[in-house]
Amino acid sequence: ETGVTQSPTHLIKTRGQQVTLRCSSQSGHNTVSWYQQALGQGPQFIFQYYREEENGRGNFPPRFSGLQFPNYSSELNVNALELDDSALYLCASSLDLGAGTEAFFGQGTRLTVV
């Protein structure tokens, strides 16, 4: 059973550019959530996908968008990058939407916007 994998691990982008981050969910998991973790802070919920549909969104602007594919892998897209978008982006997959279901996290993508 493979775990959650994210790519790339590190990325440097220029302000105003666009970026796509990728996440392969754990085998059998149909739910993927994305979090933004600024330096020294706790992760903040961006959005969640369940069976290819968006299932909730945190307090992030529309330039943060996502997709979930039929194999339940997922992408996070960020347009018009701003310096404050520099953060660790974490993907978590889970078996279902239950409140107590364990979320399995990837190692994250470190995005630096210059």
Add this chain to the structure above:
Amino acid sequence: AQTVTQSQPEMSVQEAETVTLSCTYDTSESDYYLFWYKQPPSRQMILVIRQEAYKQQNATENRFSVNFQKAAKSFSLKISDSQLGDAAMYFCALGEYGNKLVFGAGTILRVKS
């Protein structure tokens, strides 16, 4: 709105000793879970322990246990017999239906040999 507060930015413990990390939360829901996640320097979040709000009995996982005080909305983590490998950032998190987690700001735990 759900909130999670960790008031200890950093804690230190001697190897083999016991340490308690504090967490308070707020939610209007009656059905929820509380979690402690560990984030080592490798960055990957690892679930340490979870507690269902409906269960009065405190959860225990080997050296890790919680003190869940529902009325006070308090959820502390006790680590017994601390080991060097326990050094990490610890996050308290609140989860409701939909499994969207609300995290606290974290507590850095340092273990001294």
